[in-house]
Each structure stands twice: as structure tokens, then as C-alpha cells.
């Protein structure tokens with residue numbers, strides 16, 4: 001039987017919660033409610049705050065139609081009354097918890113007016129937002145919304161009947177302004193640099209494009225779009241996860257998550273953030289800071305950059321999962337070498353010592369219960385290489401720190417792209433052809449000319465191109481596995497410290 005308000009199976013195995021769903025008032029929206037990452041992380045902090053007694057953290061889940069299968073996933077969530085299971089697996093054992101905050105669900109593509117009206121409710125003061133990076137329609141050239149997109153053009157012409165996430169937010173904000181209600185505060189959960197600020201830019205520029213000067217001015221004056229760093233490793237759901245939950249808990253859950261115990265939400269304090277909310281979130285474990293950027297950078301360079309290194313070169317060397325690599329004494333040193341380089345430009349932060357942080361990240365990678373597929377990490381390589389390896393490269397070049405493993409990761413990406421089929425890279429859809437061109441000609445140009453990743457300077461920088469070239473030729477000559485082993489054998493103790 002399917003999980004629902006009326007059926008929670010062997011709930012004795014679930015971590016008890018004192019939340020009374022009937023008494024919970026809806027005060028938070030969640031735009032993109034089927035996404036797993038926020039349900040596993042920020043929502044769990046809100047749930048903790050609700051368990052600590054904050055009353056108005058019931059969630060209005062809004063579904064968007066942007067990605068394939070979202071309608072089906074939303075219907076599955078509706079069928080379960082918004083309930084879902086969170087299975088966290090660590091060395092301390094398994095914890096089963098029910099996500100109970102999602103109380104109301106509205107699928108915006110079918111019920112746009114209802115979604116706008118509900119988002120305009122004065123009781124809603126916050127909204128989690130997850131749109132995927134492309135769902136922001138951000139145009140870095142103009143610093144606003146991408147007016148060349150057909151969906152955005154639709155929303156410019158039809159402000160009352162939007163299709164996009166930013167369009168929905170603008171319409172809801174307009175309704176609030178007209179009713180004399182303050183804006184809600186959108187909390188971006190995207191794993192992307194400057195997430196909240198980017199959301200603010202696209203929302204305000206869309207209002208501007210719609211010719212609504214009053215709304216544009218009102219948003220500029222009154223709305224806040226705080227940035228946040230959200231961290232929890234959530235591997236892709238497997239059929240066997242659903243089967244295991246059904247066997248153990250006695251109900252069928254089509255929207256669960258299997259994740260690690262670790263979770264972190266660093267949130268920027270915004271002007272007029274209510275002191276009571278700040279207190280409640282802090283007590284629930286959220287780190288409220290003035291500037292999120294250094295935390296975001298620390299995570300991107302320590303955790304995500306090492307993921308990206310492994311996703312390509314270690315995948316080509318025969319590994320399938322993250323934990324396989326870091327638990328293999330022959331190959332783990334390459335992950336250490338990567339972290340040593342990417343951390344070179346990082347400073348300790350309040351509450352976060354970089355050495356200790358690195359150790360925690362490495363142990364998280366080692367968690368054998370979290371089978372995190374390298375192939376899952378490999379998609380959208382251009383953006384990831386830019387935000388991770390290239391960001392670290394630029395910083396290290398500035399301070400004269402080593403860049404060898406960073407260049408190995410980039411060479412690994414090129415080799416992987418040349419040898420992998422059906423690559424999903426929205427920024428460089430022809431990355432496979434470009435990489436094969438590099439291999440064929442022995443010249444890096446076809447890949448280094450991807451400006452979105454390397455800019456105009458790095459293709460000219462011989463300190464970088466010579467190293468990438470040497471690594472790539474080594475990988476080609478010896479094969480990825482043997483090359484990686486010979487690279488690791490030559491690492492000095494300082495390179496992995």
C-alpha cells in the first residue's frame with residue numbers, strides 16, 4: 001500500500017516526530033517541490049525547527065513543468081499527501097525519517113492561477129526555490145533574464161499566465177504588491193554560485209521586461225533574495241531503494257531519498273529577517289551568516305571539485321562509485337592530491353577549519369552505504385569544470401600554488417568526453433565531438449576554446465595548456481588506469497598533505 005496520511009506502515013521504525021500535521025500552519029512555499037536536494041536538506045532543517053515548536057512551517061509545494069517526468073513525480077507526491085521517507089545511511093547505522101511538512105500541493109502548469117493566488121497569501125513569508133540552473137534563464141552577458149528564450153518571451157507577453165519559475169515569482173509578487181502584502185523571501189537552494197543574487201536579478205529584470213515599473217521599483221526596494229550554500233549528498237534513487245523501504249517500512253514510497261547523515265545549510269541574513277525566524281533556524285542547526293560566498297567557495301573547491309576529478313578520470317579508469325575510489329588505497333591519493341590543490345587558496349572560516357572540513361568531506365566520500373555514481377556527477381561538465389577546477393586554477397596561479405592535479409582533472413574530462421556516448425552537457429552539447437577533435441589532432445584548441453569554461457586567457461596560458469596536454473598524451477599512451485597509477489606513484493608527500 002502507498003504511504004499516505006492514513007497509512008504509515010511500520011511507523012515504529014521511523015524516528016519519532018512531535019509534529020501534528022493538522023495543527024501545522026502553512027507559512028512556507030516550495031517552488032519546485034519534487035526536487036530531491038531541498039527535500040533532503042533545507043526542508044529537514046525546517047522540520048527540525050517545527051519539531052522545536054515553530055508553528056508556521058507547513059509547506060505549500062508548487063510543481064513546475066520544466067523537466068521531463070516532473071508531472072509524474074508531482075502526482076506521486078500528491079498521492080502520498082506530500083509525505084516522503086528520508087533514509088540516511090552512515091557508519092552509525094540507518095535512520096528512517098518521514099518528511100511531514102509538505103501539506104498542500106499545487107501543480108503550476110495545470111493550476112497557474114491557483115499557484116499565484118496561494119503564493120500571494122500573506123501567511124506565506126518564505127519560499128524555497130529550486131529551478132535547476134537552466135530554469136533561471138540567467139544571461140551572464142546582460143546580468144538579467146535571457147530574453148532570447150521562447151519561454152521568457154512568453155512570460156514577457158503573458159505576465160498573468162507565466163510558464164517559467166521566475167515568471168511565477170513575478171506574478172505572485174505583483175499580486176502581493178497590489179494587495180498591499182510584503183514580498184515573501186525566496187530562498188534559492190540551487191547548488192550554484194551566488195544563487196539568491198542570481199534569482200533576484202532574473203526576477204527583477206523580468207518585471208522590468210514586462211514593462212511594470214511599479215513592480216520593478218517595489219521589488220528593488222522591498223524584496224530580498226538571500227544566497228545560500230546547501231550541502232547534502234543525495235545519490236540518484238534506485239528501484240532497489242524503493243523495494244528496500246517497502247520491505248522494511250511496509251509501505252510503498254515512490255518519492256523517497258537515500259542520503260548521507262551529513263547536512264549543512266549556510267544562509268545569508270537578509271534585511272528585515274525576523275529575529276524569531278533567525279533564532280529558530282539557528283537552533284535547528286542552520287548557519288546564518290553575513291556573507292555566504294566563502295562557504296560556497298570552500299564547498300565547491302573541496303567537495304565538488306574532487307567529485308568532478310573522480311567523475312571523469314576515475315570513471316574512465318574503471319570505477320563506478322565515489323566510495324570505491326576513496327576506499328581504494330591505490331587510488332585514494334589522487335583525491336587527496338586534488339583537495340590539497342583546491343584548498344590552497346581557501347582560508348579558515350568562522351566555525352569551519354579547512355583541514356577539519358577536508359577530513360569530514362573525505363570521510364563523507366568514504367561512506368560505503370551511499371552508492372554515489374560517478375556518472376551522476378559527470379553531467380553538465382562545462383559549468384562544473386568552470387566553477388570547480390578552473391576557479392581553483394585561477395586562484396592557485398595568482399598565489400603560485402600547484403596546479404598539476406587540477407590540470408589532470410581537465411585532461412581526464414577531455415579523455416572521458418572523447419570516449420563516452422550520449423553526454424549531457426547543456427552548455428557544450430558538442431563536447432564529445434570537440435574532445436575527439438583534440439585527440440585526433442593532438443591540439444587542445446577545440447576544447448580550450450570553450451569560453452564559458454576557460455575564458456579568453458587560459459587557452460593562451462602555457463603554464464596551463466602544457467600541463468593539460470602532457471596529461472592527456474599520457475592518458476592516451478598508457479590508458480587512464482595505468483596513467484593514474486603512475487601519476488599517484490610520483491606524488492610527493494607534500495602534494496597529498
Ligand code: CS2
Pocket residue numbers: 191230231232233234303304307308376377378384
Ligand atoms: C555533485 C553535487 O553532482 C555533482 O556535481 O558534486 O551534486 C554534490 O553531491 C552536492 O553538491 C553535495 O551537496
